[in-house]
Amino acid sequence: MKTHFIAIGGSAMHNLAIALKDKGYQVTGSDDAIFEPSKTRLEKKGILPQEMGWFPEKITPDIDAVILGMHAHQDNPELARAKELGLKIYSYPEFLYEQSKNKTRVVIAGSHGKTTITSMILHVLNFHQKDVDFMVGAQLEGFDCMVKLTQDNDFMVLEGDEYLSSPIDLRSKFLLYQPNIALMSGIAWDHINVFKTFDDYIDQFRKFVASITAGGVLVYNEEDPEVVKVVENAENYFRKIPYKTPEYEINNGKVYLKTEMGDVPLSVFGAHNLLNLEGARHICQQLGIMDEDFYEAIMSFKGASKRLEKVEREDKGILYKDFAHAPSKVKAAVKAFAEQFKNNKKYGFLELHTYSSLNPAFLEQYDHAMDGLEEAVVFYSEDALKIKRMEPISPEFIKEKFKNEKLKVFTNAEDLHAYWNTLDKTDGVYLMMSSGNFGGLDLTK
Incomplete structure (x- = not known):
């Protein structure tokens, strides 16, 4: 069976592409940008696109299935060509x-x-x-x-x-x-x-x-x-x-x-x-x-990746990272951390960078989300707001919605990193919650 992936580099899409290659299917794909680890994993299987971009000429009548990723847009030229040829187009779950x-x-x-x-x-x-x-x-x-x-x-x-x-x-x-x-x-x-x-x-x-x-x-x-x-x-x-x-x-x-x-x-x-x-x-x-x-x-299950996952640090400090970004996930992670390390000083860092988490109407859902931590920090990028064409949000507004006056709020990565570098990571325990990377913060140092 011959399959072609439009937006092959996504975390879900590239895994499906590899699974089909392992099953014996003929697999090709395109994307406008592919990052690690997807890039290396696709390259090892011989299915990494030779160049980035969209190429309608890749869409040929002999393709049995076109699999369309969420990263692609409705006006994608490869999608248009697939429709023109009457090929069967599937979503990932389909x-x-x-x-x-x-x-x-x-x-x-x-x-x-x-x-x-x-x-x-x-x-x-x-x-x-x-x-x-x-x-x-x-x-x-x-x-x-x-x-x-x-x-x-x-x-x-x-x-x-x-x-x-x-x-x-x-x-x-x-x-x-x-x-x-x-x-x-x-x-x-x-x-x-x-x-x-x-x-x-x-x-x-x-x-x-x-x-x-x-x-x-x-x-x-x-x-x-x-x-x-x-x-x-x-x-x-x-x-x-x-x-x-x-x-x-x-x-x-x-x-x-x-x-x-x-x-x-x-x-x-x-x-x-x-x-x-x-x-x-x-x-x-x-x-x-x-x-x-x-x-x-x-007994031997250590957790899924980035779900209260312990990070090995050079200084032996105790630090966990968690994919938590939605309010319910943040509250559950903080509660678990506070219970597990009740005798330690607890630092919690949360990055807001999804559309939902930066929406002023939705921020109400984060009320008391960081309670139970001795030091609580929220980071969001003002540049990210501009890119998403969203209105500016003040640190005072964040504190109000989290119902936490002691909350430290940073709006650019340089200030966050400077604060991070002042902390002795062996004093207390750290919970880092984000689906991003805190503006490139290295959690191992």
């Missing part, structure tokens, strides 16, 4: 469904926790050498590629994202998967550039639940009131399995899960991660993994 429509599809959805839960499930299955197809949005220890597609596997585990499918398909990605087994971890308004109201955002999850196949299974977080409402109001038939935060304790900085089989030591921490773990356990039950086997495997 193509994944085509690859898995004869398998049992397991879809993990939710505003927060879905990457970690999916990673936990894959870790347990891999530990017990249970082979499945999968797609997950973060690099996981022990896995070379975060997409796997085979002819033979019976199950496919998919991280279900509620964001748009492609520039020409404005459905939420997870609405295309039609799960046989699903999990819903939580609902907290996000992506306000697309979903203008909270109800519009919740409606995507209503549609997701409605897309569960007849007689399917939904594992859901019974501690989230919005999730409960969506599940209770669903009209289609499926089996409902609720889960909640399990009992645990912290001894000498180590988290122990309380189970009928005794205390299980864990390598992750935070109530939200224990809740994620419980959801993963219920999904693994559906895949034939007994609880005893689940606990044996989960």
Whole structure:
């Protein structure tokens, strides 16, 4: 099968391209910019475009599938050529469904926790050498590629994202998967550039639940009131399995899960991660993994990339980085950090740089998000606001919305870096929350 990727360099797209190359497909692609690690990984597989840009002549009648990434625009010249030739054009999730429509599809959805839960499930299955197809949005220890597609596997585990499918398909990605087994971890308004109201955002999850196949299974977080409402109001038939935060304790900085089989030591921490773990356990039950086997495997799970991930520093300071940027994720990460390091001085840094996080109307959602930290810092770039054509935001406005008068606010990277360099990183513990890089801050030094 011959496939062509428009915007092959994306974090999700390049993994799918590599998976198809490994499956024996003929793969080509284009992009206007490709960054690391995508560039090196594509180059190793021999599918890195020779030059950057869009080339309509690459789109030939013998292509079986054109896969369109979100990075491309509706007026992309390669897309126009594909339409002109009448080629089949797929969004990323649409193509994944085509690859898995004869398998049992397991879809993990939710505003927060879905990457970690999916990673936990894959870790347990891999530990017990249970082979499945999968797609997950973060690099996981022990896995070379975060997409796997085979002819033979019976199950496919998919991280279900509620964001748009492609520039020409404005459905939420997870609405295309039609799960046989699903999990819903939580609902907290996000992506306000697309979903203008909270109800519009919740409606995507209503549609997701409605897309569960007849007689399917939904594992859901019974501690989230919005999730409960969506599940209770669903009209289609499926089996409902609720889960909640399990009992645990912290001894000498180590988290122990309380189970009928005794205390299980864990390598992750935070109530939200224990809740994620419980959801993963219920999904693994559906895949034939007994609880005893689940606990044996989960002890060695160290977390998904950038999810409360410990950074090895030259000075042995204690520093964790987290992908948290949405309010619910920030609050969960800060709460976990404060609980885990209650006897240490805690520094927390948050970078705001997504469209949603910089929207004045949405900033209300961050109220008290940094409470529990002795030193709290928020960084956003005034240049980023200009690029996004957004109005300036004052540091005073940020403090007001976070309801934290002690908050330190930086609006350019040089000032942030100068403050960072004044800190003794061995004095206290550090939590760095961003989907960016704090203007190029080196967290290892």
